[in-house]
Amino acid sequence: MAIYRPRGTLARVIHAKFHNDNSLDSIDTRRWYSLAHALPPRFQSKFVALEQPDSTTVHWLERTKLLSANIWLHLWHALARSILQFFMTQTDINGFLKRGSMFILSEDQFNKLLVAGGFSATSEPVTLLDIGAGDGEISLRVANTVAELSGNASLRVFATEASWTMRDRLKKLNFNVITEIGDLQNMELILCLNVLDRCFDPFKLLEDIHNTLAPAGRAVIALVLPYMHYVETNSSHLPIRSLLESSNNGRPASFEEEATKFMDLLENCGFKVESWTKAPYLCEGDLHQSFYWLIDLIVVISKKAS
Numbered sequence: 001m002a003i004y005r006p007r008g009t010l011a012r013v014i015h016a017k018f019h020n021d022n023s024l025d026s027i028d029t030r031r032w033y034s035l036a037h038a039l040p041p042r043f044q045s046k047f048v049a050l051e052q053p054d055s056t057t058v059h060w061l062e063r064t065k066l067l068s069a070n071i072w073l074h075l076w077h078a079l080a081r082s083i084l085q086f087f088m089t090q091t092d093i094n095g096f097l098k099r100g101s102m103f104i105l106s107e108d109q110f111n112k113l114l115v116a117g118g119f120s121a122t123s124e125p126v127t128l129l130d131i132g133a134g135d136g137e138i139s140l141r142v143a144n145t146v147a148e149l150s151g152n153a154s155l156r157v158f159a160t161e162a163s164w165t166m167r168d169r170l171k172k173l174n175f176n177v178i179t180e181i182g183d184l185q186n187m188e189l190i191l192c193l194n195v196l197d198r199c200f201d202p203f204k205l206l207e208d209i210h211n212t213l214a215p216a217g218r219a220v221i222a223l224v225l226p227y228m229h230y231v232e233t234n235s236s237h238l239p240i241r242s243l244l245e246s247s248n249n250g251r252p253a254s255f256e257e258e259a260t261k262f263m264d265l266l267e268n269c270g271f272k273v274e275s276w277t278k279a280p281y282l283c284e285g286d287l288h289q290s291f292y293w294l295i296d297l298i299v300v301i302s303k304k305a306s
């Protein structure tokens with residue numbers, strides 16, 4: 001039987017995408033949330049099991065498949081990126097083209113994690129800060145969760161974002177977009193989702209979070225594992241100091257090993273781990289496939305008592 005070999009660049013791209021998307025349908029998505037083995041008891045007892053994608057996550061994935069089916073839109077994006085990359089960062093390009101939206105947890109999943117982590121709004125308006133908020137899609141999910149947990153109390157959402165195109169999108173969502181978090185105090189909930197491995201000085205950022213967090217507040221930190229730092233805005237793409245150092249004699253560390261190291265680091269920085277989970281960090285797809293994913297460790301932390 002002859003094997004079909006598409007002719008022409010566009011035909012080959014469409015053919016490859018069809019096969020890539022078919023392979024996505026065979027993924028065991030339960031592995032996104034499951035652990036290969038337990039962590040030390042002091043952390044394992046705080047684990048929040050999510051087990052599988054819920055209906056909101058499935059709906060988001062189906063939406064990305066529909067968007068990805070628009071081949072002409074992706075061809076336009078590819079052409080635009082080839083020109084814009086000479087004077088814009090990849091994040092700026094995504095913001096300009098209104099693409100590259102991310103997904104971590106649904107409202108119900110955030111609710112489960114925050115409740116297990118002891119989050120409770122104690123004032124009105126409830127204050128939420130999202131550091132590196134991107135296009136604000138995840139911020140809105142958390143804001144909806146907080147509104148439900150606080151009995152629909154009024155909510156003030158602050159956001160920081162390095163990308164000027166993303167900042168414009170956040171302003172259209174009526175977020176209070178700020179350049180520095182140093183002037184904020186007593187924030188009841190702080191989000192720092194997949195930012196620590198993208199900033200020049202992650203330890204200074206953790207210090208800022210500690211200083212800005214209310215005494216009874218909670219911060220939610222997400223970090224992609226396996227850990228790999230990449231600073232978009234400098235030529236070396238390296239941080240001033242790496243968050244996690246390799247100590248496995250050259251062998252790759254497991255998710256569980258790196259998760260333990262990172263939560264130990266958080267506790268050494270003056271935080272207490274209240275709850276945590278494992279989940280996919282999902283991203284809209286392109287001409288090659290409908291969506292992409294990395295694996296996130298998501299930790300709810302509080303300030304250690306003085």
